[in-house]
Amino acid sequence: MIRCVLLTLASIVLRLINPENLLFGEHSNLSTSQLAALHWYLKWGLPLWAIVDFNSVLNRWAENRWRWATDKSDWDWKSEVAVVTGGSAGIGACVVKELVAHGIRVAVLDIIPLSESFTTKEQHLLRYYKCNITSRDDLHRAAEAIRSDLGSPSILINNAGIGNAYTILAIPQESLRMMFEINIVSHWGTVQEFLPDMIAKKKGHIMGVASLASFVALAGAVDYSCTKAGLLAFHEGLTQELKHRYKCPQIQTTIVHPNWTRSAITSHPAIAAGLKRIGAKVLEPEDVAEAMVKQIIAVKSGQIILGPSISPKIRALPLWLQELIRDSQANVVTGDGSTAGG
Structure with a gap:
């Protein structure tokens, strides 16, 4: 400021002042026209x-709910509890590692067992709960167990997600339903389970992992793009409701938009070949996790763009430029398949 x-x-x-009055020292070699x-x-x-x-100042002010300062004194990381969906492997496991490095206790919700990459020391600060987040009953049982074992979570990271590689005409109905259930509908379930306690304490942080596909729909992955665009709307709506319905602007909200990241999705043959063909840069999951946890430790809200900074502005570009950008990505996702189940 x-x-x-x-x-x-x-x-x-x-x-x-006149150009001639600019002071550059008596030995300046600038001519009158150059001045x-x-x-x-x-x-x-x-x-x-x-x-x-x-403009940057106003953006930071808006992200902070029109408050100039954030009170970090309520946050004691060794006393906090975080829930990470899909935290057994991939980006989620890297996020868990970053959180426990700060002394935060972590509850991992996943259908697959914890990765063997977790050390004995890290395992002392985390609990694994086998949970199908698309089942409200399963989710509620896991939430009750977390509250009993660790206490009420103050951090919720909705990281779980899958990718499909089907055209609109080819995608099986079951794959389509699973995509929406995991990638977006589950966010309603986790927020409904854990947000009430945060509102009661006027403290919390809810983070969702979207994608740059939130801004650009991809041929062959229309369902994926729809869920990520939907997450952007979910994040914006949640933020508004926290401010105007629940009168609780103290709760932080963050949505993360990573570019292509090394994961089960980008390792799928139908996608890996396309990424190689266009020479796409693939992020490491550790880098994404570091940016996510840094945001939590800073007690900040907002969007994290991990890729071209122009991405959120694509929809404001002339239509012909938007179409050229979409055309450039049209053959990244090819073939048929899904990463569901692992």
Whole structure:
């Protein structure tokens, strides 16, 4: 904010002085025309810089629920409990490792056993609950067990997700239903289980893992793109309800949009071949997990874009540019298959 004010003042001063009055020392080799050009660029460049800086300030203010400061004193990481869906392997397991490194106790909800990558020391801070998150009964039983074993969670990370590789005409109904049940409907179940305690304590953090597919629909993965775009809407709506329905802006919400990341999805032959064909850069799950947990430790809300920063702005581009971007990704997902079940 201070930098923004200084830039604005500097731009005002530049508009009040003549180019010849710019001070660059007596040994300056700049000609009158060069001074005039430099003056012009500074006169217009500094205000633009100030506008961009001010926009960033407003964005951070909005992400913080129109509050200038966040009270971090309520957070004692060694006393916090986090729930991570799909935390047995992949990105989820890396997130669990990052959380326990901060002393946070973690409850892992997954249908597959914990990865053998967890050390004995890490296992002391985590509990595994075999749970099918698409079953409300299963989820409720796991939630009750977590509250009994560890206490009420203050952090919920909806990480579980699957990927399909089917065209709209080819996808089996069961695969389509499973995609929506896991990738988006389950978020209603976990939030309904754990949010009430957070509201009662006016403290919590809910994080959802979406994708850059939230902004660009992919041929051959229309169902996946739909669920990720839906998660963006879920995140925005949840944030609004916390502020305006539950009067609880203290609860943080974050949605994460990773680019292609090394996982069961990108390892699927129908997708791996396409990524290789276009020379796509694949993120490491450890890097994604580090960014996610860093956001939690900072007690910040907002969107995390792990990929081209222009991604959220794609929908604001001219239609022809949007279509060129979609065309460039049209052959990444080919063939038939699903990562469901592992």
